Amino acid sequence: MYATAAAVVVVVGMLFAYHANLLLDRSTATDRARSDRQAEKAVDREQPAFVSTVTPRDYDRDTPDAAAVLLDRPLTEGEQATLTAMNGDVSRVWGFMKPLGGRIVEHASHVAPREDGNRKRGQAQTFDLNLNSDRAAGLTINDMTAVKDSCRAPTAQTVVNIPPSGAESRQGLLWDLTGGPTDKPRGPYVLDEGESQGELYFRRNVVELGNGQSNMAFRIQPEVSTHTCEWHLVASYTDTSGSHEQRIPSGTGTFTTEAIPSQPVQYFERVPGTGWGCVGTMSQQGCTATEFLVLD
Missing domain, CATH: 1.20.5 (Single alpha-helices involved in coiled-coils or other helix-helix interfaces)
Structure with a gap:
């Protein structure tokens, strides 16, 4: 019991x-x-709001039709003869100059931004910028501003220039960094063909990331003129907690965009349909078009 x-x-x-x-x-x-x-x-x-990945343009596979190649020393007489025997094809010039330490700078797009007072385009070194976020919550990038960290006079001693034969438009976004350290950058401007070409990108667009959104990729064309500049981007974005900013590249990293010196020791230019024009400390071997060369 x-x-x-x-x-x-x-x-x-x-x-x-x-x-x-x-x-x-x-x-x-x-x-x-x-x-x-x-x-x-x-x-x-x-987690970081988003991750930015920068990929420089592969000039070996994607050589521009018109560009300048810079070198930090003068070409020897033999190297000059090799260069001026070429027909001015950028890929051949690049193949010859790269092993010598050459660097390509592109001629910036001839499509001038509509609201940018700069009608004389400078030089650019393009790269691809990829933005991606693993956050579950979404975020919206509503502006990206370029900031100059420092600018200096270009130092290349040799310039080999293959000018464009006409107006050229490229896809992507252009930041105008022309001028010296006190000249404020402008942009980004839309370079793609269409009715928005030349307009400020973030006037009509935003970048949505996170919450399962796919990554966003841009071809970036930073343009300089008289100065080589170190610079970075500041992205302004909003999420559920408010407004924020993030630096691109992260930390203290910077981008470098190199300008063409106005008076290099040696200057070579392929004059369309004529030959090579040569100015500076050099022999005139192969420089059959020097008298036709028009320098700004």
Whole structure:
């Protein structure tokens, strides 16, 4: 009899504990769910808002039709003869100059931005910028501003120029960094063909990232003129916690865009349909078009 009574007490106790826990779970479920969501959001916000990946243009595979190649020393007489024996094809000139330490700078797009007072385009070194976010919550980039960290006079001693034969438009975004360190950058401007060409990109567009959105990729064309500049981007974005900024590249990294010196030691230019024009400290071997060369 005592054993039966004890068993009943145990069963009743277990039932009471079960129902008490069930009531407690139900009464605290909302608070726990809210706490879990807040914790998930906090962990999500600990991740970088987005990651930027920069890929320089591969000039070996994607050589522009018109460009200048810069070198930090004068060409020897033999190297000059090799150069001026070429027909001015950029890929051949680049193949010859790259092993010597050459660097390509592109002629910036001839499609001048509509609201940019700069009608004389400079030089550019394009790269691809990829933006991606692993955040569960979405974010919106509504502006990207270029900031000059420093600018200096270009130092190349040799310039080999293959000028464009006509107007050329390229896809992507252009930042105008022309001028010296006190000249404020402008842009980005749309270079793609279409009715928005030459307009400020963020006037009509935003970049949506996170929340399962696909990454965003841009071809960037930074333009300089009289100065070689170190610079970076500041992206302004909003998320559920407010407005923020993020630096591109992260940390203290910078981009470098090199300008063509106005008076290099040696200057070679392929005059269309005529030959090579040569100015500076050099022999005139192969320079049959020097008299036709027009320098700004």
